Each structure stands twice: as C-alpha cells, then as structure tokens.
Amino acid sequence: MDYREAQSRATERAAAGGVHPVEPLEDPDEVFFLDAGTVTSSSKCIFPQDEADPFQTWEALARLQNVELIICVSSALRHGMLDTTEAKRHERGQSTIRPGFTISGLGQLVDACASSDRIITFGG
Numbered sequence: 001m002d003y004r005e006a007q008s009r010a011t012e013r014a015a016a017g018g019v020h021p022v023e024p025l026e027d028p029d030e031v032f033f034l035d036a037g038t039v040t041s042s043s044k045c046i047f048p049q050d051e052a053d054p055f056q057t058w059e060a061l062a063r064l065q066n067v068e069l070i071i072c073v074s075s076a077l078r079h080g081m082l083d084t085t086e087a088k089r090h091e092r093g094q095s096t097i098r099p100g101f102t103i104s105g106l107g108q109l110v111d112a113c114a115s116s117d118r119i120i121t122f123g124g
Contacts, residue, residue, distance in 0.1 A: 029116075030068040031058065032109045034103075038071040055098055058106040062100050063074050069101045076103050 008101050033040055040054055047053045071081060076097070077090075083103045084095045097103070113119055 007015045030070055030108075030112055031061070032072045032112065033069070033075070034109075035072075035075050036079070038081050041069070041071050041076075041081055041097040042079075043096055043098045044080075059098075059100055070104045070108060071097065071101055072109070073103050073105050 039045065040058060045053075045055075055115065058069055061067050073086070076082070080096055081103070082092055082094075082096045084089065084102075086103060087093065087095050
C-alpha cells in the first residue's frame with residue numbers, strides 16, 4: 001500500500017465517522033493520539049474479518065512518509081497502553097503497543113503546535 005492509497009483509506013474512514021478533512025495531509029511530521037485514539041496503538045486489538053484494521057493505514061503513513069506515531073502517556077495509561085519503559089515502571093509483564101508507536105507527554109504536542117503551520121484534529 002502506497003502513501004496515497006493509505007491517505008485515501010484514512011480519509012474514507014474519517015468520512016465514514018463524520019470527519020471530513022479539508023485537504024490531504026502534506027508532509028506531516030507526527031501524529032499525536034489522545035484519549036480513546038490511543039487504542040489505535042494496541043497490540044491486543046483484533047478486528048473482525050469484515051472490518052479494516054486502522055493500524056494498517058497509520059503504519060503505512062509512518063513507514064512511507066517517515067511520520068512519528070505518538071500516543072499521549074496519560075491517555076495511554078488510562079487505556080492500558082504501555083511501552084517497555086512504562087511496563088517496567090508499573091511492574092507489568094510486557095508492552096501492549098504495536099511497533100512504530102511511541103509514548104510521550106503533552107509537552108511534545110505543545111512543541112509540535114508551536115512549530116507547525118497547521119494542526120488537524122479529528123473527533124471532539
């Protein structure tokens with residue numbers, strides 16, 4: 001799957017959920033997942049055969065466009081999403097996020113907002 005196909009599928013899924021991006025993303029640097037969006041990074045989720053796994057689209061975007069996929073640490077903990085460091089810190093057995101995702105604080109989102117020419121959000 002190439003970037004344009006991944007982008008198209010992401011746009012289709014967003015539109016199906018009532019989100020209508022104004023224009024395609026151009027050279028995004030990072031995607032910050034917050035609140036329930038952190039579940040996208042879960043290595044424990046299994047989707048029915050008739051549903052697309054949203055991770056596939058994000059993984060393609062990250063791989064093809066060198067985009068960093070970041071999940072909010074507070075939201076991640078609330079939803080049981082742990083990287084190796086957080087799993088050790090909280091004395092849990094293993095990481096529960098998929099490869100390609102990293103956990104960071106809101107400070108990274110604030111820094112990204114300060115240095116970006118635009119921010120696109122989905123949901124409420």
